[in-house]
Amino acid sequence: MRRAMLPLIGVFLFLLVWQLAGRSLGAAILAPPSIVAFDYLELLRQGDMLRELALSLRQMAIGYLAACVIGMPLGVVMGRSRVADGVFHPWVAMFVVTSTAAQIPLLILFLGTGLWLRITVAFLSTVFYVVLTTYNGARGIAPNQLAVGRSFGAGRLQIFWKIMIPAIYPYLLTAARIGLVHAIRAMVTAELFVIVGYGGLIHQSGLSIETGPLLGLILTLMIVSLLGDLILRGVGRWVAPWYEQQRLVSS
Amino acid sequence: MIANPAGPNRDAPKLEVQGISKAYGRDGNALTVLDNISLVVPELEFLALLGPSGCGKSTLLRIIDGIDTPDAGRVVLDGKDVTGTTGNGRGMVFQSFELFAWRTVLSNVAFGLEVAGMGKAKRLQTARQYIDMVGLSAFQNAFPHQLSGGMQQRVGIARALAINPSILLMDEPYGALDVQTRDLLQDELLNIWEKQRKTVIFVTHSIEEALYLADRIVVISPRPGRIQQDIVVPFARPRSAEIKSDPVFLELRREIWQMLKRGVKV
Numbered sequence A: 001m002r003r004a005m006l007p008l009i010g011v012f013l014f015l016l017v018w019q020l021a022g023r024s025l026g027a028a029i030l031a032p033p034s035i036v037a038f039d040y041l042e043l044l045r046q047g048d049m050l051r052e053l054a055l056s057l058r059q060m061a062i063g064y065l066a067a068c069v070i071g072m073p074l075g076v077v078m079g080r081s082r083v084a085d086g087v088f089h090p091w092v093a094m095f096v097v098t099s100t101a102a103q104i105p106l107l108i109l110f111l112g113t114g115l116w117l118r119i120t121v122a123f124l125s126t127v128f129y130v131v132l133t134t135y136n137g138a139r140g141i142a143p144n145q146l147a148v149g150r151s152f153g154a155g156r157l158q159i160f161w162k163i164m165i166p167a168i169y170p171y172l173l174t175a176a177r178i179g180l181v182h183a184i185r186a187m188v189t190a191e192l193f194v195i196v197g198y199g200g201l202i203h204q205s206g207l208s209i210e211t212g213p214l215l216g217l218i219l220t221l222m223i224v225s226l227l228g229d230l231i232l233r234g235v236g237r238w239v240a241p242w243y244e245q246q247r248l249v250s251s
Numbered sequence B: 001m002i003a004n005p006a007g008p009n010r011d012a013p014k015l016e017v018q019g020i021s022k023a024y025g026r027d028g029n030a031l032t033v034l035d036n037i038s039l040v041v042p043e044l045e046f047l048a049l050l051g052p053s054g055c056g057k058s059t060l061l062r063i064i065d066g067i068d069t070p071d072a073g074r075v076v077l078d079g080k081d082v083t084g085t086t087g088n089g090r091g092m093v094f095q096s097f098e099l100f101a102w103r104t105v106l107s108n109v110a111f112g113l114e115v116a117g118m119g120k121a122k123r124l125q126t127a128r129q130y131i132d133m134v135g136l137s138a139f140q141n142a143f144p145h146q147l148s149g150g151m152q153q154r155v156g157i158a159r160a161l162a163i164n165p166s167i168l169l170m171d172e173p174y175g176a177l178d179v180q181t182r183d184l185l186q187d188e189l190l191n192i193w194e195k196q197r198k199t200v201i202f203v204t205h206s207i208e209e210a211l212y213l214a215d216r217i218v219v220i221s222p223r224p225g226r227i228q229q230d231i232v233v234p235f236a237r238p239r240s241a242e243i244k245s246d247p248v249f250l251e252l253r254r255e256i257w258q259m260l261k262r263g264v265k266v
Helices: A002-025 A033-046 A048-080 A082-096 A100-111 A113-138 A143-151 A158-166 A167-195 A197-209 A212-239 A241-250 B057-065 B105-109 B110-114 B120-133 B149-162 B179-195 B209-214 B241-245 B247-265
Strands: B009-024 B031-043 B048-049 B072-077 B092-093 B168-170 B199-204 B216-221 B226-232
Touching: A002 A033, A002 B072, A033 A048, A033 A212, A048 A082, A048 A113, A048 A158, A048 A167, A048 A197, A048 A212, A048 B105, A082 A113, A100 A113, A100 A167, A143 A158, A158 A167, A158 B110, A167 A197, A167 A212, A167 A241, A197 A212, A212 A241, B009 B057, B009 B199, B031 B057, B031 B072, B031 B199, B031 B226, B048 B057, B048 B209, B057 B092, B057 B120, B057 B168, B057 B199, B092 B149, B105 B110, B105 B120, B105 B149, B105 B168, B110 B149, B120 B149, B149 B168, B149 B179, B179 B209, B199 B209, B209 B241, B216 B247, B226 B247, B241 B247
Parallel strands: B048 B199, B048 B216, B092 B168, B168 B199
Antiparallel strands: B009 B031, B009 B072, B216 B226
16 A cells, blocks of 8 residues: 555655746746646647657557567577577677667668658667567577477477467567567657657757647657556566466565 | 286386487587496386486486487387487476476366367366376466476376376476475375376486385486496385385385495585
8 A cells, every 4th residue: 555655656756846846947948747737738639749649659560560570580580590690690789789860861861751761760779679688588498398398299380389489478578568668769769850740749849939848748758658568568467367477476 | 025916017128228328518528428228118117217416317218208319329119219209108297397387287288188289178178187186176277386396296297197108207206396295296106107007217316216116226327327236126016105114125225325325426
């Protein structure tokens, strides 16, 4: 009971500090929550925010799903095959440490500023995290679990689907969650470059003398990211009830 | 004393291990784990492979199961060379249970039947029989982490028995359990075995366990693993815990301990 109160107290303190800082700095630098709340209702009423958000998220989702569909199997193959690891690991290691924002100017030359740019940026900034997380999971599969499969005469495909994939399930879930956060971040970065979509909206709000709407847009982004993560966790719990329980028991 | 009407049929070799050798590591500093091991296991015999840790007895069992391959030698099951292949009626129980965390007890026990392609209704029905046999009917929908170690190993045994193997391989199945649980599971295993006799190869480092369970004990010496002694256990079946205080039992235990002691370096 008292535990559940702590986050609420944290949020309240944060709002309090923000309110005090906003009052002393003025709305042109940092709008206090009381003003942001008012501006936020206005943003909702105008409808631009949610419409642009939905369009941007749709493009992000394409890049993100492609990153999962390609990255997860690639990670498993790299984790279980020395040849695949040798060939792909240098590439993954190079790209995962490179800021996607730094690659955007080059990508604009290749792809222009349209749909494909945003999908590609979301994909590139997500796929390597998905690969590496899955890779680590696949490498860590206990050899004896695979031996059980062989002992009972399971074929290679059966071992893959019935043992490897469920064994790395926690890693797949983590990969999906980390990936989603990266994809949403990349979406905004790409849109700030070419001033379209939700990122474009943020850019324009930044030019205005009022910070209320800008903070409102950032707030929405936070809510969307947290909500997405929450949904993925819920899906994870639904798909694998044993995993969450097992963690509770062993902790 | 050796009278044992339904005992092993010594004229019918179920399994033959012929000249098995295995080394780990590279040439130059290779560690020889098994050195030219040969043994014959008659149909329906309960054989214990006994030795200190590191003597290669588990490796030998894994080679017999086919999940490891030997550097030299053959494994012949029912007259057929099965070296390096699994299946063909071999069921394995692993030391640290190796249940699948994401499957319920029922689904774990049905695993072997599932990969063999048996239909869902039939394999679940079969799995339930074996879960019943090990006394876990109330837990068939539980996940492994909800069970004690002893219960988990019961599931491991049910999983191996569910494929109705003609030879059951047990790799220190009670090594990870406390003494009380171990004693209970030994009696349970003997009960099951009396009801459904099979050829069993049971790997253990416990002299008492080997004497209590087995018809014959093959003692393996460590580094490199070689067969040191082959002992026929003279107790009639069915056995009960009383034989553990029988003078013959105690004398055999002492003799085997003297033998093992020479090979053990602490």
